[in-house]
Amino acid sequence: MIKEIIVVEGKDDTTAIKRAVEAETIETGGSAINKDIIKRIKLAQQRRGVIVLTDPDHAGERIRKIITAQVPGCKHAFITQEAATSKGDIGVENASVETIREALANLRTDYESVESDITLEDLVAAGMIVHPQAASRRLAVGKILGIGYCNGKQFYNRCRMFQITRDEFAAAWRQLDKEEG
Incomplete structure (x- = not known):
């Protein structure tokens, strides 16, 4: 089981993550991240650590920026648009099990300084x-x-x-x- 909690955008992303690895997730519910979600992410970061794995599109980048600005020290996993696209739809839910595992194996951490x-x-x-x-x-x-x-x-x-x-x-x-x- 992955110790950190993985932040994703929605239920389909959680399903894709759970197909690939044993982990818990926090769903942002899209790019309109509210204060309660940020509080949950902050608590998760304090207690277990956080991995941000959002869609490789504009909305996903917006979510990543909001989290990074408000919750320092998060780990980040990235999936390419190519690996996350199916029938014109871009999202973590479209990535293969192997792609998700690879992204989680190659984490980057943001630093305040x-x-x-x-x-x-x-x-x-x-x-x-x-x-x-x-x-x-x-x-x-x-x-x-x-x-x-x-x-x-x-x-x-x-x-x-x-x-x-x-x-x-x-x-x-x-x-x-x-x-x-």
Whole structure:
């Protein structure tokens, strides 16, 4: 059984999680997260720890940001849009058992004090921003690093939030260049 409580968006996500692992969940009920849910997540974080596993879409990212801002120190699991899409619908409930297990095996933790040596210049040099293929490059490198897909500003913030080192970033960037070359 997973010690931490996994925060998901809805009942179908809970069902998918329970197919993959033995764990308890808190459902946010969508992106309109209320004070009572935040209180439950805070209590869960104090008592057992929290893993945030939301859909890889705009609403899921909004929920993740709200939780991160109000409940520091949460662990984060990410599933790619590709792995979470079925018949045009994006959601954790569409991910395979293997995908969910892999996401939970590759957790990242947010930190209150941001300590990362990655700069915006590093992102420019790697083609993550201000590049014709920046979005697809961020998608690929985000997958390699286990931090999911996001726009350039959020990519930079996630690198800092999850304390991705310049060496980790460079290794992911080199891996991408090898795969593309």
